Amino acid sequence: MGSSGALALWLWHYMSKRAFLLTALVALVLLAAYAASLPPVFVRYAIDRGVAAGSLEGVLLYSALTVAMTAASGVTNFLARYVSAGYAQEVTHRIRLEAFESVLRKYLGFFDKSSVGQLISRITNDSERVASFLSDRLRMITNAVGLLAFSAYNMFGLQPQLSAIAVSSMVLVVAVYARYASIIRPLYDSIRHQLGVLASLTTNNLVGIKTVKGLNIVGSEMERFGRENEKFAEMNVRAARVRAFYGHSTALVLGISSALVIFYGAYAIERGELTVGGLAMFLTYIAALSRPLNMLGFSIADVQRALASAKRLYELTSSEEVVRESPDALALERVEGSLSFVNVSFTYPSGRRALNRVNLEVRSGEKVLIVGPPGSGKSTLLKLVMRFYEPDEGAILLDGIDVRDVKLSSLRMHVGYVPQEPFIFNGTIYENIVLGNPNVVMDDVVRAAEVAKIRDFIESLPWRFETLVGERGVNLSGGQRQRIAIARALVRNPKVLLLDDPVANLDAETERALLEDLKEILRGRTVIIVTQRLSLVPLADRIVVMNDGEVVEEGTHEELVRRRGLYYRLYTSMVGGDAKG
Numbered sequence: 001m002g003s004s005g006a007l008a009l010w011l012w013h014y015m016s017k018r019a020f021l022l023t024a025l026v027a028l029v030l031l032a033a034y035a036a037s038l039p040p041v042f043v044r045y046a047i048d049r050g051v052a053a054g055s056l057e058g059v060l061l062y063s064a065l066t067v068a069m070t071a072a073s074g075v076t077n078f079l080a081r082y083v084s085a086g087y088a089q090e091v092t093h094r095i096r097l098e099a100f101e102s103v104l105r106k107y108l109g110f111f112d113k114s115s116v117g118q119l120i121s122r123i124t125n126d127s128e129r130v131a132s133f134l135s136d137r138l139r140m141i142t143n144a145v146g147l148l149a150f151s152a153y154n155m156f157g158l159q160p161q162l163s164a165i166a167v168s169s170m171v172l173v174v175a176v177y178a179r180y181a182s183i184i185r186p187l188y189d190s191i192r193h194q195l196g197v198l199a200s201l202t203t204n205n206l207v208g209i210k211t212v213k214g215l216n217i218v219g220s221e222m223e224r225f226g227r228e229n230e231k232f233a234e235m236n237v238r239a240a241r242v243r244a245f246y247g248h249s250t251a252l253v254l255g256i257s258s259a260l261v262i263f264y265g266a267y268a269i270e271r272g273e274l275t276v277g278g279l280a281m282f283l284t285y286i287a288a289l290s291r292p293l294n295m296l297g298f299s300i301a302d303v304q305r306a307l308a309s310a311k312r313l314y315e316l317t318s319s320e321e322v323v324r325e326s327p328d329a330l331a332l333e334r335v336e337g338s339l340s341f342v343n344v345s346f347t348y349p350s351g352r353r354a355l356n357r358v359n360l361e362v363r364s365g366e367k368v369l370i371v372g373p374p375g376s377g378k379s380t381l382l383k384l385v386m387r388f389y390e391p392d393e394g395a396i397l398l399d400g401i402d403v404r405d406v407k408l409s410s411l412r413m414h415v416g417y418v419p420q421e422p423f424i425f426n427g428t429i430y431e432n433i434v435l436g437n438p439n440v441v442m443d444d445v446v447r448a449a450e451v452a453k454i455r456d457f458i459e460s461l462p463w464r465f466e467t468l469v470g471e472r473g474v475n476l477s478g479g480q481r482q483r484i485a486i487a488r489a490l491v492r493n494p495k496v497l498l499l500d501d502p503v504a505n506l507d508a509e510t511e512r513a514l515l516e517d518l519k520e521i522l523r524g525r526t527v528i529i530v531t532q533r534l535s536l537v538p539l540a541d542r543i544v545v546m547n548d549g550e551v552v553e554e555g556t557h558e559e560l561v562r563r564r565g566l567y568y569r570l571y572t573s574m575v576g577g578d579a580k581g
Helices: 003-037 039-051 056-105 108-112 116-158 160-207 209-214 218-270 276-318 378-385 408-414 429-433 442-451 455-459 478-490 508-521 534-539 557-563 566-575
Strands: 339-347 353-362 367-371 393-398 415-418 496-500 526-530 542-547 550-555
Touching (some): 003 039, 003 276, 039 116, 039 276, 116 160, 160 218, 209 218, 339 378, 353 378, 408 415, 442 478, 478 508, 508 534, 542 557, 550 557, 550 566
Parallel strands (some): 367 542, 415 496, 496 526
Antiparallel strands (some): 339 393, 542 550
8 A cells, every 4th residue: 555545544543533523524514515505596596586577575585595594504614613623633632642652652763863843843733734624624625525516516407508617617726726736735845844943953952052052152053043944934935926826826717717607698698598597696606616616725735734744643653663562571570680681782773883792791789880981882781771772683681581572661660770861850859750650659759769868858948849840950950860860760669770870960079979879779789880980980899891882891990900901091091190909
């Protein structure tokens, strides 16, 4: 099946979830269209059976029927608007929810090559575009097509030749708009993409505002944004030019159609094939249908925009770039905490080789420090344990079980992970600690905070655990953010704890305090600490040295210093002078 067919099936999957509402919507719209198609017929009868026959009663009767049908059309259109709005929100609620869930389930490699601004635009703007289509454009298209069909039936029943002229002009209008759609769709695709570029630039600059100001790059960032903004404006101008040209083209077609209908209608009246009321009916139809035709034309353009948005959402939800969970994956009740890396190799989506056949054993309860130059693959090991990525080759075993055979929820319950730059959400301290653990009781939160050596600070605050921390934890120091992140990992009481350079962003005094507290925090757990700062050496039972994605040395601090290898060079470069084991 082609991509268009797959997209149609994907969209229908959501639309058919509320088939009753969709059926009711179509029925109401067609009923409104039928009612709206009758007034021109009553105009004909009012002239032929009322005015021409000198019957005031006839004029009043058909005038009243015209008002009644107009009112009926208005009422059913109101109901259709109400139903379509509810239907659209229910459908797009599901789409938006699944798109958001899909993004959260992607593996980290997806985010390495995806812009945050583009993803935000897809989940919010694109889903809103689909909602607008289902709420308004779907109803308008159905109404216009129904009105055209009912009107054509009435016209051909009266005078086929004149009907052919009128309907041909309408077909020409549709053809003009079909051409319009084929031109405008790629333009709108480009506009949506460029809007994502602008959103990404804005997000990056606002999130990194301290860096922007600190590096004095406000001017260059403004220039960069200005260039992209200018591209966006030019694209919109081109789209506006196309809209304006084709909008006036249809007005010209309808004007010529009216002139031809008058000319041929007068000829038909002269030959006795048409009445004056019949000609008035045709002219009334052309006037009445001009607005639905315009709506149909603009709706066609919006269909293209909605399809472009739906396509981006479809690609997002159908992308296979997720960490798969085996159907028979295990839920581990108890973990001893041993970890084995067996011939593990991994290459990032960018093509950078991070690990090359790494073999490493970590015993239960052991504290292992992994050091090495930047880019040596240290942090990648931790990410593979957590299954943020999947290894290209080899396996990672937890208590002898391949982590790919363990349920993700179970794996991440027993293995705690604290990233180098822990993210603190805008909310309370309590909410940040219990994140992802809704069943945790307050005693567990307090205990985790106490073990992480952050409880005394929290208790000193006026609102204690209910204190708001601000966007990205702006109201906290670096050390406090780090400790809250540790408490977040400890609240599950994991047997295995992975720390990615926990002191990298701390000042010397905070680092010393955290190092002292880490001795208690790590007690009784299997721990892997990744770092470039050798101040953490006293915490380790064993040190593993990595370089270029491979394990090149292992042993205690004293053993590695005596070997005078890479570790010795790293150590002496930090402490200065000649180090002795």
